[in-house]
Amino acid sequence: MNEIVSLHKKEYGSEPEVIASAPGKINLLGEYTEFSEGYVLSVAIDRYVQVAVSRRNDNSLRFYSVNYDERKKTTISNLKKKREDRWANYPKGVISSLLRIGCVLKGVDITIWGDIPEGIGLASSSAMAIALTVALKKLFELELTDVQVIEAARQSESVFLGQKTGISSFLLTYYAREGQAMFLDTRSLEYEYIPLEFRDHCFLITDTRIPPSLIEIDDEIDYYEDFRTIVDALSSKKSGSSLRDFTKKDLSLSIEGVSEDTRRRSMHILDENQRVLDMKGFLEQEDMVMCGRLLSRSHDSLRNQFDVSCPELDWLVKRALETQGVLGSRLTGKGYGGCTVTLIEKDKIGTYEEHLEEYERIFGFKAEDFICKPSSGVKIIYPEER
Template sequence: MISKEQVEHRYKTLFGTEPSHIVRSPGRINIIGEHTDYNEGFVLPTAIDKAIYVAVGRREDNQIRLYAEDFRAYFDVAIDDIQPVDLGWPNYILGVVHQLRLRGAQLGGFNLYVDGDVPLGAGLSSSAALECAAGYALNVLFDLQLGRVDIAKIGQLAEHTYAGVNCGIMDQFASVMSKAGHVVKLDCRDLSFSYKPLALGDYAILLLNTNVKHSLASSAYNDRRAACEAGVKLVQQHNAAVNSLRDVTVEMLDNWVKPIDTDIYTKCRFVVEENERLDRACKALEEGDLDELGEQMFQAHEGLSKAYEVSCAELDFLVDYVKQFPEVLGARMMGGGFGGCTINLVKTSFQDLLIERITPVYKEKFGLELTAIKVIPSDGTALL
């Protein structure tokens, strides 16, 4: 955990003045609902107790001066000269500035310091957390009167335009809007949302990071999107009211897609069923039925691995391995696939023993270190 005092002290050392504001914006997990976002479906994320911290203060001139603790690096640019840069990290902040100015925000020069404890490359959305922290900090610094949903949308557009990643809204939305002890049921079609209780009792959420990212990831993602769009087009020939897989039933797929292309059928069916699993997971949370929640997680992994084909040997191994322990109620791969983490619903008292057992077995099988990350569902973006 990074303290406010730590951030304040570093800002003062680097910029010679006190920061006006310090903002904390968290990373996120997704309990269930994978590859549903770009099909106008539902997702079930929540923020975690790992975050990006941003300290800001105004300058007398029109310079933007950034410092990233992770890279021990400064970046300077005049506010009128901002554009995407080859150096990766400034883009997440500059992209936010760009979006704010497109909306007519009157910004001046500022200093901004960034640090964080979201594990990088684990699929916990450190980039979205940085965008939202920067957006929130500039909102208060320049009194822009933006709402939280606006900040999430600005973060998403910053990622599209400056970081060059065509992401959905889930990561930014979860970072800004989460509430401790709850998950957010987010409708990716119209951004309506509700909070569902996440009362874990004797259980905890444990992430196991494979520490792999297979090169298949981006091409496979594009292929899956294309398959989903192709399935929708086939259904639309018979039903003009359908806009996305959100509107499609398994019966429609059976009638109009399966006879034409079994691969497109299988991929589309996964998305339709994943939305149904998410509904069952929400019902389980409302009833405090963690066994049922865990069962939906295991089923989701099966679908992601066999039907949607976005898993990999490392992820499948981790999910299969934990099934032998009654203390693990559910597990699945989390995120786009082909690497990253599994999310596990584990008896709190069993976490350390599970880590102790699974780490050497994973290392022996794949020659890789396994990183265990304990996370606690937490509140979204806030001023410290």
């Protein structure tokens, strides 16, 4: 915290009035299920975005990114998405969301720092949005409910940036508890906590380190529309509002106007929903063997049915499963690059890491790994709340 205080003061000439910190997250299971009101099992990680804010005497908005070492500025009356503003569009979106729901804001100086790797499925943008929303709520004494805070953060991306953004990352980043995973029903938004404090095992995150410029994500696919199309077709024969209301037998029937790719992706959603429900039970029973098997089955499905894996991810998963002490592994996030999450015995991590040297020789990227330590959600870290 001391670092962001000094950086904010150096940048703007005065210390911040409020600093909020929010964690990144990984999905243990439930990849892409949110696009059709499915189940998600996720956990906050001990990597964070910190946002420092202080009031100005005018209506100017100043943004300073420590990680990019860049500055951007605009005014409250001129909030617009600009391609050249890149990272600054995200905090602008938060302020726009708050103004849209009637919050009264003045000019603000904002400093953003984080140690969550960006663009690899660890929800760095969700963490920033939640942290900034909570910081501004404190700074301007805004009367916002928890739901309004989460929704304002989400709409910074879904409305201001026009992205297809679900709510699970924002909700987890806000409500996460230390030492626990969160099971979320994205239809009802009901959630449960599941203890993740294991004596001999842990979840290990491995970053492929594929440069974002080399990751080819198929942005042409609108998954919400994709699944809406098949649900509408199925609903003509059987009542249902999302894929979870149907069975694999329903999907195996002839469905007019639905591509084979959409059918395969839908099969993944049905299977993944069931895997989430199964893993919830196995985690509660501390059945690590079955949890590992579900991770690996999820990766197979994401590779074969959803088609979002890549050679680097497949290699990391395959090599992990060949390592003594590894119970399961899968890609996490959107795929095409990014990270894997691996269930492993703690005393076998060294052996696993030796294999990463081989990964670098083959692919030319130096993979990095770290233990997932389940962390708590967003908090005000300055001033300390009593």
